[in-house]
Amino acid sequence: AQTVTQSQPEMSVQEAETVTLSCTYDTSESDYYLFWYKQPPSRQMILVIRQEAYKQQNATENRFSVNFQKAAKSFSLKISDSQLGDAAMYFCAYRRTIQGAQKLVFGQGTRLTINP
Amino acid sequence: SQTIHQWPATLVQPVGSPLSLECTVEGTSNPNLYWYRQAAGRGLQLLFYSVGIGQISSEVPQNLSASRPQDRQFILSSKKLLLSDSGFYLCAWSVFLGYTFGSGTRLTVV
Known part of the structure; x- marks a missing residue:
């Protein structure tokens, strides 16, 4: 079964600095998608970034980028120029398709605090 | 545009009472629909999914x-x-690569 592990329950960073959140996963599949979701205090799940496993190029969305290491099954999120609004829970997720449905398997999450 | 509505936002129910949480999607046809639960301080866990009417x-x-x-x-x-049913329940839908979550229901069973 697929599993997703986030080994950092909490992280903190100074405003305007860079922080990296770690994620590892376990799968025997070769074609899949990986995601980072942000959950602010409102608890709304917000998609931050998506990576297709067949793409070697790391995904980037403005200040957010990933380091995708397929062989190592690692998928870390880098947040550059951290802002106060980045404070939230961050979840790494693995998506697999079974019987036409796209199922997400989530890690336990990392709580990110931004210090002004 | 596609939107997802989920209600109620919060609910406090006594043990042994019935439950009904509803989720509706607008702006798309034949979506895959999902129910996830999030325990306190944890990630989301998939409970149910549906790829069509009556298919659970x-x-x-x-x-x-x-x-x-x-x-x-x-x-x-x-x-x-x-x-043990207490938690945060999220409805979601997916079409192709898109995956969108509702705003969630915080259920407290007392």
Whole structure:
């Protein structure tokens, strides 16, 4: 079964600095998608970034980028120029398709605090 | 544009009472629909998914059930709530690569 592990329950960073959140996963599949979701205090799940496993190029969305290491099954999120609004829970997720449905398997999450 | 509505936002129910949480999607046809639960301080766990009307698949054995009476309506139910059913419930839909979550329901069973 697929599993997703986030080994950092909490992280903190100074405003305007860079922080990296770690994620590892376990799968025997070769074609899949990986995601980072942000959950602010409102608890709304917000998609931050998506990576297709067949793409070697790391995904980037403005200040957010990933380091995708397929062989190592690692998928870390880098947040550059951290802002106060980045404070939230961050979840790494693995998506697999079974019987036409796209199922997400989530890690336990990392709580990110931004210090002004 | 596609939107997803989920209600109520919060709910406090006594043990043994029934439950009905509703989720509706607008702006898309034949979406895949999902119910996830999030325990305090944890990630989300998939409970049910549906790829069409009347088609329900369960991921984990539990005290809950799901139904999809219409293409864009997904309902989470229980006949008798347990204390362990407390949590944050999120409805979601997916079409191709898109995956969108509702705003969630915080359920407290007392």
